[in-house]
Amino acid sequence: MLDNFSPHKHAKVRAWAADDDIQLVFLPTHGSWLNWIEAEFAALRYFALNGTDHRSHEEQNAAIAAYVRWRNARAGPKTNFAPASPIRSWTEYPAKAA
CATH class of the missing domain: 1.10.10 (Arc Repressor Mutant, subunit A)
Structure with missing residues (x-):
C-alpha cells in the first residue's frame, strides 16, 4: 500500500514489483488515513x-x-478493522493460518 509520492510510480519501481510478483496498491488522494x-x-x-x-x-x-x-x-493486534467498509467486498483476504 503506497501513497501517491511520485517515486513510487517510477518505472524502475513498477518493474521491480512486476518481477517479484508484487501488486502495488495506491491510496486515493487525501486517503492517507487508510x-x-x-x-x-x-x-x-x-x-x-x-x-x-x-x-x-x-x-x-x-x-x-x-x-x-x-x-x-x-499494543495489541489490529483485528476486524472497519468491518462494514465496502473495501472489504472489493478485496479477498487470505485465510488465517491455524
Missing part, C-alpha cells in the same frame, strides 16, 4: 512532538523512543 502507519505517525507526533522545544536531536530522539516503548508495551 494506511495504518499514518495513524501511528500521527499519534507519535501528537504525544511526543507537539508543543515541545527539544534542545537537541538526542533529546528529541529520547522523547520519540520513550513514546515508542510506551506504545509497544500496550
